[in-house]
Amino acid sequence: MRATRGGCRRPLPGRDLARRGPRRARDGMGARDVRSLVAMELSTGLSARVTHAYNGVTRVSDGTLDSGGSLMQRRDVLRLSALAGAAGVLTLDPMTFTQADAAGPADDHEQTKTLSGHLPTGAPDFVYVPVEVPRGVREIAVSYTYDKPTVPAGTQGNACDIGIFDERGTELGGRGFRGWSGGARTEFAISAEEATPGYLAGPVKAGTWHVVLGPYTVAPQGLDYTVTVTLRYGAPGTPRTPVYPPQRARGRGRAWYRGDSHLHTVHSDGKRTPAELVAAARAAGLDFITTTEHNTTSAHAAFEGLWGDDLLILTGEEITTRNGHVVALGTDPGIFIDWRYRARDNRFGQFARKVRQAGGLVIPAHPHGTCVGCNWKFGFNEADAVEVWNADFTPDDEVTISEWDNTLVAASRGQGRWLPAVGHSDAHREPQVVGLPQTVVLADDLSRTALQEGIRAGRSWIAESSKIDLTFEAVGGRGQHAGIGERLKVGGAEVVTVRLKVSGVGPGCSVRFITDQGQLYGTAVPDSGTLTAEWRTTASYAAYVRAEVRHAPADGGASGVPGPMAAMTNPIWLGEH
Structure with missing residues (x-):
């Protein structure tokens, strides 16, 4: 549920010395503004270290940056990316793995490079580390660490997320997404035949990949990070064909169906496996569930053999932005919805439409949640329903219901449309209870289409248990x-x-x-x-x-x-x- 802001760096092609100067890339900033801002941020002194390891030989390079303006002009190795719509984005020069480096006496070998650096407070929302991947790579593996210094009471400490985009690029809403684990994992790997939960298996093609860091919160001392990328060479495996759940259960007909459509597994920050989640759903007396991992679709193909006519499994996503979370309920399997924007970017409408184009419903989650980034800031014009009850009933649910009831009053006076209320457990792990609460929907059939029609029409009620x-x-x-x-x-x-x-x-x-x-x-x-x-x-x-x-x-x-x-x-x- 977290994201981050920061700046990173990379080794220069053909050199051992990597230099880094974190900057904040903001909409409308010119090059002169950026240089001025970088100079200010460098006044504290920022350092970086890059380690190269290949065939048992290790080289370490250190560089230190000071606040001199001339130094910035001579040694600036950062590239600012104009990623459309992002609230703050920084792209570093690439971490280069050359074809010559990849040459070796055997196919099965690996090469590792490590990047270390420091992010100041006020860093961008997303920092991209380009990785030049040569031909012949069968697996890419990434790990990272960051420090968690002690901070005064009431002050946010360090929290940094991670994910990756492949050679198709980082364009907002583009096709390059290959996985996201937020802050739930410290390492992941991707190959043609398998991937760490949260990430998408598939060929590791040559080109520029991007590791993305998301400094969600940065302590007053700043955030020290290390990113390690390992490329493993050799013949690629055989990609698996994903098997997705059916969108309709057989022989059910018109009835009231109980479901929980906000759930997490090990494919994001949950602790349950898909099999454990399904077992809990059946034990709770549910008829349907929706898999809604944070900012990834990797769980869509993880339920093979777990569904049945007694339990329909819908696919979706919890789109987890810096300004609130939204459940995309019942999107087409494998369809990824981007999250890299804030309310001020005026991009949410675009991606709400993408949810609907993918066959899903747009449901803001825990609108008055108290965790960082959980409070809903995008308004409700694009919503199909609203999650008024999230997990155990708490005061923030009371506030949401009161606000929702006000919209009913307004609708009764012809001042806008009313939004149906739903409730979900948002269960991540024990002892959080799957199906507490659950939404009970009157639908013509136990199918994606019929359930969505019932939810959209408001033919539903919410209960704490079956x-x-x-x-x-x-x-x-x-x-x-x-x-x-x-x-x-x-x-x-x-x-x-x-x-x-x-x-x-x-x-x-x-x-x-x-x-x-x-x-x-x-x-x-x-x-x-x-x-x-x-x-x-x-x-x-x-x-x-x-x-x-x-x-x-x-x-x-x-x-x-x-x-x-x-x-x-x-x-x-x-x-x-």
């Missing part, structure tokens, strides 16, 4: 009927009966009916955990009605703050329009 079941409906005086996410078309004065049936809730729970005027009805659930509640209203009095089932508040209700959510519905709309 033990809870409910029905929620509104009935007009002439027998008209509407369910969750639907509109009951009645006149303003016609009496409407709102009915909730709920079972499987714990002791001490209560039911609340919420309208555009706030809570207008509430009652306790008996100790049996089963309740049928009815309330009468009119469309002129309530533009919509939605239901909540709440646990008892920890303070017994003294503060007036409701207890944690056990279940909640999307609204039923009342009135002709």
Whole structure:
């Protein structure tokens, strides 16, 4: 879930000395502005070391940069990249592995180069280390480290992510993406036949690859890093044909289906394997899940043999930007959606459209999350739904639900459209519970298309577990009927009966009916955990009605703050329009 900002460096072709001068590349900065900024950053003194290892021979080169302007003109080895739309990007001169270096007495040999340096605070969001890959490479392996100095309380320390793009380039939204592990791994490898989770197997073709560092946060002392690249030569293996999950389960038909569409495995920063995740989903009574790793699609082909007609597995991605995360739910298998932009870059609409072009839904995740970069800053104009409940119910979910309810009020007045609410576990590891919460969707079939139609229409409710079941409906005086996410078309004065049936809730729970005027009805659930509640209203009095089932508040209700959510519905709309 993290990203980074910084500057790096590389060895000059044909020389042992590598020189580095980190800079911030900003939109609209000219060369003179960049030189001035670099000179300021170099005033602290920045050093770099490059180590070359081949056939048992090791050479170490050191270089030190000072703040002299003339030094920058003579020894500047950095290239600034105008990567369209990125909030801050720096591309270094390449780490060169020449064809001559690759020559050896046997096919199976390797060559290693190591780059070390220092990133100051205020470094770019993404720092690219070009790697010139010659012909004959069967595997590329990368490792990195960075320091984590002690920082004062309340100050962010160092956090640096890593990923890689292949010879097709680093263009925003381009085809060169080959993997991302964020801060979850310190090393990875890619070959034709296999790759580290988070990375995409495939041929290692000759050309300029780019290791990308993402300094998410940088301590006041700066960030010292080391990147090591090893090329292993030899005959390439045989690429595997990916096997993706089917998009429809057989023989299910129209029903309410339970699912969790925000989940992580070892393919990003989770600890569960795909098999362990699937086992947990079945144990939770789920009918469908969506794999949503941070900024990678490598898990899409990792579920072979794990699906069945009892469990549909959809593919997707958690697009993890510096300004919030968004679930791409149900995108076509193998389709990567870029994340390298901020809200100020005005790029999100472009990639939201790419999600839809790939058959997915756009669902902002944990909009009021408190972790760095988790709070949603892109607005909701491009959203298909919103994740109002993420994992165990917490105060930030309460804030999100309150904000979401305000959008319902606005929609009831013709001021914009309403967004359906969903809930997901965002489970990464034990003891985080898969299916807490889960979204229960009315769909014509257990298929990607039908589930997405149900979610988009708001025909869904959220529960903390599969033990809870409910029905929620509104009935007009002439027998008209509407369910969750639907509109009951009645006149303003016609009496409407709102009915909730709920079972499987714990002791001490209560039911609340919420309208555009706030809570207008509430009652306790008996100790049996089963309740049928009815309330009468009119469309002129309530533009919509939605239901909540709440646990008892920890303070017994003294503060007036409701207890944690056990279940909640999307609204039923009342009135002709």
